[in-house]
Amino acid sequence: MIRRDFIKQSVAVLSAAAFGRYGPYPSRPAQADTINDQFTERLIIPPLLERTGIEQSGNSLSLVIQKNHHDFLPGKTTETLGYNGSFLGPTVRVRDGDKVRFSVENTIDQTTTVHWHGLHVPAKWDGGPHQVIRPGETWNPEFTINQQAATLWYHPHAMGLTGEHVYRGLSGLFIIDDEISDSLQLPSDYGQDDIPIILQDRRFYDDGQFAYVRSMHDVIHGVIGNFLLVNGMIKPFTEVRREIVRFRLLNGSNSSIYRLRLSHEQPFHVIASDGGFLQKAVAASEVILSAGERLEFLVDFSGYSPGEKLRLLVDQFNGNRFEAMEIRVVEGKPRITSLLSQLREQLVLDEAAADNTRYFSMETMSAGGRGMGMMGGNRLTINGKKMDMSRIDEKIPLGSTEIWEIENRSASMMHLPHSMHLHDVQFNILDRNGKPPSPIEAGRKDTVLLWPNDKVRLISQFLDYTGIYMYHCHMLEHEDDGMMGQFEVVDTGIKI
Numbered sequence: 001m002i003r004r005d006f007i008k009q010s011v012a013v014l015s016a017a018a019f020g021r022y023g024p025y026p027s028r029p030a031q032a033d034t035i036n037d038q039f040t041e042r043l044i045i046p047p048l049l050e051r052t053g054i055e056q057s058g059n060s061l062s063l064v065i066q067k068n069h070h071d072f073l074p075g076k077t078t079e080t081l082g083y084n085g086s087f088l089g090p091t092v093r094v095r096d097g098d099k100v101r102f103s104v105e106n107t108i109d110q111t112t113t114v115h116w117h118g119l120h121v122p123a124k125w126d127g128g129p130h131q132v133i134r135p136g137e138t139w140n141p142e143f144t145i146n147q148q149a150a151t152l153w154y155h156p157h158a159m160g161l162t163g164e165h166v167y168r169g170l171s172g173l174f175i176i177d178d179e180i181s182d183s184l185q186l187p188s189d190y191g192q193d194d195i196p197i198i199l200q201d202r203r204f205y206d207d208g209q210f211a212y213v214r215s216m217h218d219v220i221h222g223v224i225g226n227f228l229l230v231n232g233m234i235k236p237f238t239e240v241r242r243e244i245v246r247f248r249l250l251n252g253s254n255s256s257i258y259r260l261r262l263s264h265e266q267p268f269h270v271i272a273s274d275g276g277f278l279q280k281a282v283a284a285s286e287v288i289l290s291a292g293e294r295l296e297f298l299v300d301f302s303g304y305s306p307g308e309k310l311r312l313l314v315d316q317f318n319g320n321r322f323e324a325m326e327i328r329v330v331e332g333k334p335r336i337t338s339l340l341s342q343l344r345e346q347l348v349l350d351e352a353a354a355d356n357t358r359y360f361s362m363e364t365m366s367a368g369g370r371g372m373g374m375m376g377g378n379r380l381t382i383n384g385k386k387m388d389m390s391r392i393d394e395k396i397p398l399g400s401t402e403i404w405e406i407e408n409r410s411a412s413m414m415h416l417p418h419s420m421h422l423h424d425v426q427f428n429i430l431d432r433n434g435k436p437p438s439p440i441e442a443g444r445k446d447t448v449l450l451w452p453n454d455k456v457r458l459i460s461q462f463l464d465y466t467g468i469y470m471y472h473c474h475m476l477e478h479e480d481d482g483m484m485g486q487f488e489v490v491d492t493g494i495k496i
């Protein structure tokens with residue numbers, strides 16, 4: 001009884017905090033797809049690409065970027081891109097302290113890159129727009145894993161091509177383990193009680209091809225699909241035992257904001273955000289995930305009977321509602337049956353320790369105030385500027401602690417959300433619109449959603465590596481349209 005009350009209370013607080021004054025999702029009927037309403041196909045778990053044995057053999061972790069085809073819709077074949085396969089890529093799984101080497105071969109006819117989203121690596125291995133892999137080339141990044149356990153991901157980041165390449169299928173998960181994740185009694189049997197979920201939405205032409213067009217409307221609102229994919233599948237099912245099950249979720253969509261729930265108002269416990277574990281598990285009945293963000297949560301199936309079913313429900317910001325996946329409870333010896341509350345002590349940087357504050361304005365109007373020019377022009381900008389690879393926007397002394405104050409200054413006619421992502425670092429949110437972050441947002445993050453007119457202050461430390469990194473809107477159509485800037489971490493020789 002007590003537990004139930006606690007959960008209800010937390011949920012109310014979270015929902016209010018998450019939606020803010022922007023209000024709940026519009027309730028107009030879903031443009032729901034009716035394919036596979038019986039949930040007949042078993043969820044595919046991306047294969048693991050692990051370091052085990054690599055060091056001894058001297059081999060690299062191999063990713064081959066390839067053109068392929070994949071059947072999403074009955075009787076139709078879609079041309080796709082994939083890493084080592086037809087759609088998405090393997091899940092890279094490494095440990096903190098591992099020295100890893102990759103071999104990334106580009107066999108497609110376009111230049112691309114591989115960016116390790118959320119990973120703290122030297123700038124030359126970051127995989128941003130400067131580290132291009134031309135057709136026929138192989139890229140061999142080599143770095144040491146230097147951060148705590150987390151669910152990260154990798155995807156292309158070539159100038160102006162990110163949205164298209166991700167849409168066609170290039171994305172994969174990147175999981176880091178460490179001593180603390182080992183020591184916590186958490187489900188960690190990959191694909192069994194630790195289930196990776198990549199959520200994306202897609203539009204298709206009648207012939208089954210992806211409808212990726214960047215019309216003016218699509219650039220402004222993002223390319224939003226009416227089919228929801230879970231690990232590349234439409235309405236799959238997965239089976240769980242009567243135990244605690246961990247789900248690692250990535251919003252891998254180009255531009256969608258998802259609200260996630262479970263049917264029957266089944267609560268869950270969020271244990272990690274973008275950059276690793278929260279201090280404590282947070283009970284919730286729904287969460288919001290913008291493009292690029294991740295969450296891990298636990299669901300307690302121990303009170304269920306074999307044969308019972310739940311569904312993962314996903315609502316898009318535009319009102320589309322999806323029954324994304326069915327979760328079926330089956331017989332089997334339970335592994336972990338108790339929920340953890342204390343997870344990991346997290347150090348949040350003190351605001352007073354900041355060496356500098358920078359201001360970033362995400363704008364949907366021109367710097368000159370001309371509003372949304374329908375003839376193109378300076379539509380989506382950060383601090384009034386569009387991305388220029390030859391311009392360094394911010395220089396940050398190595399070792400410094402900084403506050404970044406980010407504001408979504410939407411034009412009055414155009415209330416667009418944005419999703420700010422910083423390369424190189426994980427950060428903590430100091431406040432959102434003057435108020436402390438929600439318990440879920442209080443953890444380590446690398447991507448943050450800004451509703452129209454939101455102001456978020458975050459704090460981070462720029463340690464270990466120098467060089468040029470990106471910050472940008474993770475709505476990929478915004479990024480490709482230039483809503484991106486560059487910061488250079490420079491060694492000033494001054495010890496901070």
Ligand SMILES: [Cu+2]
Nearest residue numbers: 418473475478
């Ligand atoms: Cu944006």
